[in-house]
Amino acid sequence: MNDNQSNYDVIISGAGPVGLFLACELALAKCSVLVLEKAEDPNAPTKQLPFGIRGLSAPTIEALYRRGLLNELEIHKRLKNPHQTPIQQGARRQVGHFAGIPFHEGNIDHSQWENRLPSSTDTSLISEMQEMETILTRRAVALGVEIKRGLALTSFQQNEEGVVVHSGEQSFSCGWLVGCDGARSVVRKEGGFEFAGTEPEFTGYSTKVEIADPEKLGSGRILTPKGMYLQSQPGFVVIQDFDGGEFHSSGMHLTLEHLQEVLRRISSTDVTLTALHFGTTWTDRARQATNYRNGRVFLAGDAAHIHSPLGGQGLNLGLGDAMNLGWKLAATIHKKAPESLLYSYHIERYPLGEQVLDWSRAQVEIMKPNPGARALNSIVRDLLDTRDGATYIAGRVWGIHTHYDLGEGHPLIGYSVPNFEFEDGTKxxxxxxxxxxxxxxxxxxxxxxxxxxxxxxxxxxxxxxxxxxxxxxxxxxxxxxxxxxxxxxxxxxxxxxxxxxxxxxxxxx
Ligand SMILES: Cc1cc2nc3c(=O)[nH]c(=O)nc-3n(C[C@H](O)[C@H](O)[C@H](O)COP(=O)(O)OP(=O)(O)OC[C@H]3O[C@@H](n4cnc5c(N)ncnc54)[C@H](O)[C@@H]3O)c2cc1C
The missing domain is CATH 3.40.30.120 (Glutaredoxin)
Incomplete structure (x- = not known):
């Protein structure tokens, strides 16, 4: 075995957005950090538009702002309309959705969000995964983080003093290991973490195709008696097929013929696909690690929790994990932490993950192609068209009410600090x-x-x-x-x- 003698404070497995943001937080607090990333190439079609589009919620926007990163995100300025539909302005502007049911700007009562001062950052923004990762990589490297691409964590051993991490024949040692290696996390599997939850209802398809007769498909998000399809831009088709997640789980290669069969069945048309340029599948499997920590090993991001991308919350949840864990781990490493500090990571973050999993399950439930779901869907649609309904849903989607239960005291305890503005204009x-x-x-x-x-x-x-x-x-x-x-x-x-x-x-x- 080729032992690498360097001893890092922390090794992070995975240079996705969560691993990179955590690396930045740790390096900002003067910890030595190594990030191991399986992929050689940081670029991938799934990270680029339109598939790489990610809605950022208020806590994420605040986190980026508080570290001076928000102004580096250009994408929200270029993308005038988050939902790629013709631009609408004013009260009927769609600003989000729940299970595909839109809610509109004019229905949202911002005055109900008492702690959001006029100087607060936006409540939601659109970002692109690729750009986010580029910005975070740049910052991490500037802060001294070492990133090794093309090196996957394959196994590790921990004892009371530290962790030895293996990548094939190479080994690295560290005080702490954090698995930010995504939904199929090797750290989670090797570390014996229990991953509990529910099985999928559907296979989702995100594809770029050539369509011979696109006029046969409807525009916007179409719920049909057999599932859902959406043509967000010409040729960019998303489908939900309630097959119990069978196709995704089969590991079968996605072919043009299969995709055409699914799209024809879901849309009840005889639409013809002539080319498949790109396609990826996903499900609504919802699982969460029952503990985010095992000794010297932590999980964060998709490694700790997975759920359907409906409502777009996974990235936000993961970046929240990183913001929560970073300073606690750094304080522990520098011996500046009370005994209980590291335990609070799981205590604070697990319930938020649980809420997001339930939020995504609720959406799947009312999207199902059955009469009961249709009936519920129509009631929720009516509620979303009311002021209180839209304000409640927007508040949940944008994480406005996100807080930790930190015990008794002032009502603001556990909430994100308002962006107070000093008399000289500094926020x-x-x-x-x-x-x-x-x-x-x-x-x-x-x-x-x-x-x-x-x-x-x-x-x-x-x-x-x-x-x-x-x-x-x-x-x-x-x-x-x-x-x-x-x-x-x-x-x-x-x-x-x-x-x-x-x-x-x-x-x-
Ligand atoms: C279609 C779709 C739309 C979505 N839309 C939204 C949205 O609007 N808003 C939102 O908040 N979320 C959204 N999400 C979810 C979001 O993309 C994920 O939650 C987020 O990418 C998780 O980040 P991560 O860093 O935890 O994991 P990942 O982004 O999966 O990164 C994990 C990294 O670890 C690497 N890796 C894997 N195994 C190893 C190993 N053994 N060793 C080293 N490296 C390894 C991988 O190569 C990868 O780079 C969406 C997801 C999908 C599929």
Missing amino acids: LGEVMLHGKGILLDFDANTSLQAIANKYTNSIEYVSGNVKDRLGISAALVRPDGIIAWASEKDPDPSQFQEALALWFVRNSE
């Missing part, structure tokens, strides 16, 4: 680039500042007047932007001290 998100925690102290309370001064390795003290303080006097913000403690007036220093000790460790004296 809070702009002072979070360093990835440290923050004590926000709007009333310049000397007792709080004295306590914060004992934690300068982990948190930064930020004071000053803001335009709208939402009734808050002071707040402790974790490096991932989550409020860990807040007080409306006359903050109690002992409560603040208690909250600090839950998440951070004092500077050594």
